[in-house]
Amino acid sequence: MKKPLILVTNDDGITSKGISELVSAVKYLGEVVVVAPDSPQSGMGHAITVGDTLRLKRSILFKEIVAYECSGTPADCVKLAKHEILKDRTIDLVVSGVNHGSNTSISVLYSGTMSAAIEGAIEGTPAIGFSLCDYNHKADFTHAVPFIKKIINEVLAKGLPKHIALNVNIPAVQQSPIKGIKLCRQANTRWQEDFDIRVDPYGRNYYWMVGNLINNDSGEDNDEWAIANNYVSIVPCHYDLTSYAALKSIATDWDI
């Protein structure tokens, strides 16, 4: 059997520990090509570079693996890989991460990690975004690796429904081992922002955004519940933002 072609990217940047762990996890599962941002791109959401130029540089960071450092966003990396670097080939799987920090619930919208995976899904390629719920740049990924491999093997063996990307979150290492994997829906949450106002040396204000996650979801079938209860969460994500329920109710209520 032909080895699958696996594209690896992330949003923390090509020098982060998370992508190095992900490359180690996948390198025996197929032919791996890395195209990742040359600087941190956390919180970039589905940003793309439209009004500016992009740079691409061969990277020496991964031994025996073809890798590129890209000046753009995670979504740019996938677009460059698909339509430029690997344009004559078929990518079998896009994996993004492992992110340093959670991308559960509403964070999926702000996450560069997941936007790269969704960009893969748009292209019709099975895609997975992995996040470890630990923001430490030296976080311990040891307990996460068997789950990452298991999920990738399932996707390589069975595929995914067309145009779906998986949002996989893995609890930070704890005293007790992870209980298992839960298929979940995206929890109903929002970030309550605080702005930390400071004064610069020239007497002008500047702001740091500091968010607290407000969980309005009492269900046990969502990703926040899974992580809080020491399960790996998987949310299958699509990108049709149409609210069919609202479409119906507005059609009834409005006079247009």
Added chain:
Amino acid sequence: MKKPLILVTNDDGITSKGISELVSAVKYLGEVVVVAPDSPQSGMGHAITVGDTLRLKRSILFKEIVAYECSGTPADCVKLAKHEILKDRTIDLVVSGVNHGSNTSISVLYSGTMSAAIEGAIEGTPAIGFSLCDYNHKADFTHAVPFIKKIINEVLAKGLPKHIALNVNIPAVQQSPIKGIKLCRQANTRWQEDFDIRVDPYGRNYYWMVGNLINNDSGEDNDEWAIANNYVSIVPCHYDLTSYAALKSIATDWDI
């Protein structure tokens, strides 16, 4: 009756013609506050500023209207407005745009205009993103204004389903007048990217991303069809990315 408090933002930046047209359209409908990016933020998707500072400056651009120029993304503008500038008040409506250029179908994911509106929806505030399908920075908005006012008046009068943002696209001015307003679903499309490779004065390659929209949708109930047929399109958008169909099929197929 108390005048509604309307927050205006955009992604083309506070100096663009589109936001000036939007402010003119809404200033008699309520109390208007503008918080908009101090530079163009097209294609920023749902990016937020997490690893860097934010600046906010009172703007003199809008006569008799409180306005701020923000160094961040469109989503940052809404967060700063909600949780800092207007934190003791209730915003009744968020309007974003008018964008110079279409944000139909898949472009909703990459659009800063729509991310600002969706950020409003996350906060539970009715929100509308407006885009004119004309990229010219001096585009003619005259024909669009009556539709913008009509839609805003409907939303102010009847509200929107909770946590829904409208994605409104308006055809560029044409010989024949706009036929009307269509409630639509998001069309099934993707961008086929080409990369225009150039060589800088130092002999190194750089890339410009150039996309062509591939429309895989033969329906007549979607936003691409509406625009192509000279209708204003409205897609009600939510932000639960869970694919409930995929959740079911994966639960059946997988061995986890």
